[in-house]
Amino acid sequence: xxxxxxxxxxxxxLIGAVLVITAVIIAVMTILSVGSVYGVGVALYNYFxxxxxxxxxxxxxx
Amino acid sequence: xxxxxxxxxxxxxxxxxxxxLWQTIKExxxxxxxxxxxxFQRASRTGFEDVAEGAQTIFWWSAGIxxxxxxxxxxxxxxxxxxxxxxxxxxxxYIAFSLVLLTEWCYMGIRSFFTACPACHEKSRLPxxxxxxxxxxxRRLIPSSYGILRRRCQCGEKxxxxxxxxxxxxxxxxxxxxxxxxLDRSHTESRKAFVPIVGGPAVGKSAYLFATVRRxxxxxxxxxxxxxxxxxxxxxxxxxRIVGQLDHGRPPDKTTEKVPRAxxxxxxxxxxxxxxLLYLYDPAGEAYVDAEDLVLHKYQGHLTGLIFLIDPFSIPxxxxxxxxxxxxxxxxxKPSSLLIEDALxxxxxxxxxxxxxGKTARIKSPAAVVVSKTDAFDLEDQLEAGSxxxxxxxxxxxxxxxxxxxxxRALIRWDQADFVQQIETRFKxxxxxxxxxxxxxxxxxxRAFEAQGVLGPLLWLLDTSxxxxxxxxxxx
Numbered sequence: 001x002x003x004x005x006x007x008x009x010x011x012x013x014l015i016g017a018v019l020v021i022t023a024v025i026i027a028v029m030t031i032l033s034v035g036s037v038y039g040v041g042v043a044l045y046n047y048f049x050x051x052x053x054x055x056x057x058x059x060x061x062x
Numbered sequence: 063x064x065x066x067x068x069x070x071x072x073x074x075x076x077x078x079x080x081x082x083l084w085q086t087i088k089e090x091x092x093x094x095x096x097x098x099x100x101x102f103q104r105a106s107r108t109g110f111e112d113v114a115e116g117a118q119t120i121f122w123w124s125a126g127i128x129x130x131x132x133x134x135x136x137x138x139x140x141x142x143x144x145x146x147x148x149x150x151x152x153x154x155x156y157i158a159f160s161l162v163l164l165t166e167w168c169y170m171g172i173r174s175f176f177t178a179c180p181a182c183h184e185k186s187r188l189p190x191x192x193x194x195x196x197x198x199x200x201r202r203l204i205p206s207s208y209g210i211l212r213r214r215c216q217c218g219e220k221x222x223x224x225x226x227x228x229x230x231x232x233x234x235x236x237x238x239x240x241x242x243x244x245l246d247r248s249h250t251e252s253r254k255a256f257v258p259i260v261g262g263p264a265v266g267k268s269a270y271l272f273a274t275v276r277r278x279x280x281x282x283x284x285x286x287x288x289x290x291x292x293x294x295x296x297x298x299x300x301x302x303r304i305v306g307q308l309d310h311g312r313p314p315d316k317t318t319e320k321v322p323r324a325x326x327x328x329x330x331x332x333x334x335x336x337x338x339l340l341y342l343y344d345p346a347g348e349a350y351v352d353a354e355d356l357v358l359h360k361y362q363g364h365l366t367g368l369i370f371l372i373d374p375f376s377i378p379x380x381x382x383x384x385x386x387x388x389x390x391x392x393x394x395x396k397p398s399s400l401l402i403e404d405a406l407x408x409x410x411x412x413x414x415x416x417x418x419x420g421k422t423a424r425i426k427s428p429a430a431v432v433v434s435k436t437d438a439f440d441l442e443d444q445l446e447a448g449s450x451x452x453x454x455x456x457x458x459x460x461x462x463x464x465x466x467x468x469x470x471r472a473l474i475r476w477d478q479a480d481f482v483q484q485i486e487t488r489f490k491x492x493x494x495x496x497x498x499x500x501x502x503x504x505x506x507x508x509r510a511f512e513a514q515g516v517l518g519p520l521l522w523l524l525d526t527s528x529x530x531x532x533x534x535x536x537x538x
Contacts, residue, residue, distance in 0.1 A: 031117050032124040039128020042097045043136040050089035051144075055082040058074050 068206075069198040070221075071214040075152045076207035083148060087141050094133040101126030159205035166205070166225050175225075177234075177250045178341060180294075180324035182241035183360035189234035189245050195219035201237065203229060225251070246293045248328050252337040255524055255531055256324075256361045260409055261371035262400025263347030266434045268314040269499035270371055271344045272304045273513035274520055275327060282517060286533050287332040293339070297325055311508040313500060320349040321358045331533050338531055347398065350405040362409075363417040365427040367523030370406065370485070372433045372473075373398035374441060379476040384439050394504045395438060403481045410488055428491035428526045430519035433469055437498035437514070445472045445496055462493075462522070469494035491526055495519045 072078070105122035108115050170176070170187075177186045191203045196217035205211065205223050213223050222229045230247040259267045283290045292298035304314045324341040341361065349355040374380045375397030381388060388395070413419040436442050445468055473482050473494070486492050497519070501512035524531045 027117070028120055031120045035121045035124025036128035036132060038121075039098075039101075039125045039130075040132045040136060042101075042125070042129050043094055043133030044140075046093035046097060046133065047086070047090040047137060047140045050086045050093060054085035054089060058071055058078055 065202055068200055068202060068208055068213075069193070069216045070200065070208040071216065073155055073207050073209060075148060075155055079148045079152070083141075083144055086144065087137075090137055090140075094129055094137060098126045098129040098133065101129060155207075155210065159207070159210045162205040162210055162224055170225060174253045175251055176254075177236070177245065178254055178256070178324075178361075178364070179236035179238060179241055179243050179245065180249065180326055180341065181243040182236060182238050183324070183358075184236060184238040184241065185360070185364050186237050188237075189250055190237050190242075191221070191229065191232040191234050193217060193219050193221060194232060199235070203232075246326075248293055248337055248339045249326075252328070252339040253528070253531065254339045254341060255366040255528055256341045256343070256364055257367055257369060257520060257523060258343035258345070258359070258361060258365070259369045259371055260350065260405065261347060261373065262350050262376060262398045262402070262405045264316075264396045265347060265371045265373035265376065265398045265400075266499050267344050267347065267371055268304070268317050269308075269511075270369075270432070270434060270497070270516060271325060271342055272301065272308065272314055273499040273511075273516040275301060275325070275342070276305055276308075277513060277517040278327070278520070282521070282532070283329065288533060289330045289332065289334075291328050291330075293326050293328050308500070309510045311504065311506075311510060313504050313511070317344055317346045320346050320355045322346075324361070329532065336533075347400065350400060350408050352408070359412070362413055365425075366527045367428045367430065368409075368489075369519050369523065370402075370409075370429055370431045372402050372431065373435060374433050374476070375435065375438070376400060376402060377473075377476045377478060379478075380441075380444075383444065387439060391438075391503065394506075395435070402478065403484065406481060406485060410484075424490045425488055426490050428493070428523055429485060429489040430493055430495055430523050431469070431473075431485060432495045432497055432519050433472070434497055434499055436496045437500065437502050442496075445469060462518075465496070466494040469496050493519075493522055493526075495522075 101122045105119050105126060108119040108122065110116040110119060177189045178184075179186075188202070188204065191200045192198070193200065193215040196215060196219065198215055198217065200213075200215070200221065203213070203221060203223055206213075208214075209223050211222070211224055211227055212220050214220055221232065230251045234245045234247075234250065236243040236245055259271055261267050279290050282288075292301065307314060322343045322345040324343055327340040327342070329338040329340065330336065343359070343361055345359065349359070375384070375388070375395060376399065381397065388397070410419075413425065414421055419425060433445070436445065470482060473479075495515065495518050497513070497515035499511075499513050499516055501514050502509075521532070
């Protein structure tokens with residue numbers, strides 16, 4: 001194997017590693033984003049749940 | 063100034079809205095805490111054994127953190143929106159009821175509407191109203207946080223909260239806690255005139271009052287196309303009884319109430335588009351013996367004018383003139399025992415000490431000084447005597463001024479210059495009148511009494527103090 005092949009292998013490995021790390025980061029970020037959106041949804045759901053439980057029209061005697 | 067709560071359902075945006083908001087904030091916060099805790103627990107139950115499990119752990123951690131971070135932000139933003147919305151509606155309602163209230167106050171102010179109790183004489187902006195369904199008392203039935211135009215009573219009944227929606231149709235009472243007299247609609251929703259008849263015991267105030275009211279009802283009201291009515295059946299019954307007595311030659315009975323109930327007479331024009339309410343007061347003359355007894359005469363605080371009735375036989379000089387004739391008619395003539403300066407002094411002392419009149423201030427309300435019992439002996443001639451030109455129609459002030467001048471001169475001749483000076487110093491406008499409430503001396507016969515010159519003082523007072531109060535004369 002020539003020096004050129006070794007270099008190419010090295011670069012290829014480096015690119016592969018970068019791709020894998022990028023993919024992992026993207027995957028983690030995606031999961032984090034989905035988790036955050038889910039959290040926002042939960043918070044909104046909680047607020048409207050509380051709203052529904054507590055906000056009611058005036059009680060007017062019959 | 064905070065008012066006690068009303069027996070009514072408060073507007074959602076002034077009461078329950080804020081309780082609901084607080085509960086919502088509290089509950090959503092605790093739900094957020096519970097949700098994030100649950101997510102953190104799930105994250106701690108999973109691990110990083112494989113990729114799927116690791117992804118789940120990351121997901122639950124991120125969700126937990128997100129619920130705390132974004133949940134707090136969402137919670138803060140939605141709470142702010144909630145507060146802003148409530149506040150906006152609160153503000154709109156506040157502006158709306160303030161505008162309606164201001165319009166009502168302006169309208170009532172322009173038309174001189176306020177409440178005056180005929181029993182305790184207290185003056186107030188509005189009476190207290192009863193709910194027609196449950197009888198609960200609404201102390202401030204005005205556009206407010208309980209409703210802009212209407213409010214709902216605790217019993218569920220809807221009540222009009224403004225003059226414009228016929229609030230006056232509800233039964234009302236005097237707001238004075240010591241009185242609570244049931245009031246008529248016109249005690250509030252009418253232009254009013256307050257005229258007390260002042261004078262010591264036995265000057266003939268009751269006879270004068272009934273003779274005046276009778277003249278007003280029978281002669282002046284038809285001339286002005288006015289419809290008169292008594293708003294209280296007891297007053298009407300009393301009037302009918304006294305008129306019946308007068309028609310049979312019997313003078314009215316002596317008044318015993320030191321704090322009189324107002325004698326109310328409602329006047330409406332023919333088209334029914336305005337109403338006036340006349341408050342005439344006939345306290346027992348004994349009230350003028352002691353100034354303390356006048357403190358409860360609260361109408362003195364909002365006088366339209368004052369009729370100062372003088373029994374000429376309470377004046378020593380007049381008594382001296384008729385010394386030889388008086389003894390024979392002492393029981394029928396009933397001369398008053400109180401000197402006229404003393405009666406005036408007591409009225410002035412009370413007004414100074416309790417009704418905000420300055421010691422040297424001139425009272426703006428006009429005073430009609432009325433010499434009564436002019437039917438006795440030759441008192442008419444005595445009034446004329448000494449006048450340069452009796453009842454002179456060419457008098458610089460006209461025939462009415464000439465007649466006033468005649469009585470004034472007579473009082474001065476009778477050594478009452480001090481009284482004349484005092485009343486003219488303290489009252490801005492004074493005019494003198496002479497009248498006979500009965501028209502003749504009581505002689506034990508059943509011949510009807512026929513009053514003379516009784517209405518002039520009242521008409522002059524009303525015309526001077528409240529021009530147009532009785533409308534225009536339609537007589538030719």
